Amino acid sequence: MKKNTSSRRDFIKVTGHAGVAAGLSMTILPSLVKAENEFLADSAFTQHALPYAYNALEPVIDAMTMEIHYSKHATGYAKNLAEACAAEKVNTNSEKLENLLRNISKYSTKMRNNGGGHYNHELFWQCMRPGTAAKPEGNLAAAIDRSFGSFETFKTQFSDAGKNRFGSGWAWLVQTPDHHLVVTSTPNQDNPLMDISEVKGTPLLGLDVWEHAYYLKYQNKRPDYINNWWNLVNWDFVAKRMM
DSSP: OOOOSSOHHHHHHHGGGHHHHHHHHTSOOTTOOOOTHHHHHOOOSSOOOOSSOTTTTTTTSOHHHHHHIIIIIIHHHHHHHHHHHHHTTOOTTTOOHHHHHHTGGGSOHHHHHHHHHHHHHHHHHHTBOSSOOOOOOHHHHHHHHHHHSSHHHHHHHHHHHHHTOOSSEEEEEEEOTTSOEEEEEEETTOOTTSTTOSSOSEEEEEEEOSGGGTHHHHTTOHHHHHHHHGGGBOHHHHHHHOO
């Protein structure tokens, strides 16, 4: 199998200017704040500002990883998506990104990889927030209990989906068209909106398990990254996505 372009070697290469990046990554960026509802209303084709500073999720996710992840990887997906849309005559002023993803089989591999990459990362940033996460409450908590039996059972299934994803990909909590909650995993930058996805539905919560999301701090210890990541989950945002 051909190795993906965001390989470990490429990621480490990106961090070559560590001294400069470290200084930038520890800077508080007050301009990088936006409302959660912006994503809920319109997941656009363009990259939004990160909703917190690069160092805001420490110690779970270090500042340099956040800076490289957002400004290099995610920015690259947005740029390549714009190129694919121009080449394939997608009107980004009238088309909805979600609708494009639901018909992704009609488009190129470049559109699939970068459309998914852009959507997934825009969602991922909002699925996290600084501070210590509490458990979900209200309708979301009740839906999790109905679908999985308990929050702990759900948490184990979701963690296993991320830990057991071979190579690069994502773990998801998904609301299916019949309003059940399920856990699934997708390879690369695919997601459950896509018509090529084995499990289809609305992504409520997504976890990036590509190495570039955690390798600087955790190296090959993906389970440690996933276990710590639960402290960041923005359950309010997840709850607002439920229909």
